[in-house]
Amino acid sequence: MRCNPKPMGQKSSQTPAARGVRVLPRKSRSTVGTLCLIFGLMSIACTQLTGYSQESGAEAEELDPSVGYTPKSPRELQRSLTKLQFDVTQNAATEPAFKNRYWNNKRVGVYRCVVCSLPLFESETKFKSGTGWPSFFKPIGKKSVATKTDYILFYPRTEVHCARCKAHLGHVFDDGPQPTGKRYCMNSASLQFVAKPAAEDGESNKTGDQTSDDQK
Numbered sequence: 001m002r003c004n005p006k007p008m009g010q011k012s013s014q015t016p017a018a019r020g021v022r023v024l025p026r027k028s029r030s031t032v033g034t035l036c037l038i039f040g041l042m043s044i045a046c047t048q049l050t051g052y053s054q055e056s057g058a059e060a061e062e063l064d065p066s067v068g069y070t071p072k073s074p075r076e077l078q079r080s081l082t083k084l085q086f087d088v089t090q091n092a093a094t095e096p097a098f099k100n101r102y103w104n105n106k107r108v109g110v111y112r113c114v115v116c117s118l119p120l121f122e123s124e125t126k127f128k129s130g131t132g133w134p135s136f137f138k139p140i141g142k143k144s145v146a147t148k149t150d151y152i153l154f155y156p157r158t159e160v161h162c163a164r165c166k167a168h169l170g171h172v173f174d175d176g177p178q179p180t181g182k183r184y185c186m187n188s189a190s191l192q193f194v195a196k197p198a199a200e201d202g203e204s205n206k207t208g209d210q211t212s213d214d215q216k
């Protein structure tokens, strides 16, 4: 900002009114203060706006996956699923431990719902539980699976199903590893494993067969 243009060092015997000229720098300083205040308010407003847009983006990723999904008819389900896949996903049956496709699958990829193909779990969250079923410590997204309490074994368990098509997947327990402490104990029959492109040799069905072979 501009300083007082008048040369300094002139001792003045001026009246306070005449010294009003020297008030000018103070006005300049107050102008600077006002501008700083405006810029400060603008930067606060910008920060808040930026934060808001990020929150909006995060909310956008959490949309309910069942919105816009058309459920398959029982006939379509019977035609597209094996008997075991149908029994597990539609009637909450449980497949045999250690005699299922993915319990020991160590390949890198994504596990999708066998009914509607919604991505459910990533291989990075799979861990060795010793149960004989594929186990994960967290789902791929906060809204990819949903839960409810069942009493099939006469005590409460938390049943896990696909958030989009409601296919039964398995159960979740509180004895899993960190960072979540959860153990999502899933049925292979509810899942379809899709390897990541770098390791993918071909179509997903072929991958599934190869994965099955890996367990022998």
Ligand SMILES: [Zn+2]
Pocket (backbone or CB within 6 Å): 113, 114, 115, 116, 117, 118, 162, 163, 164, 165, 166, 167
């Ligand atoms: Zn599904």
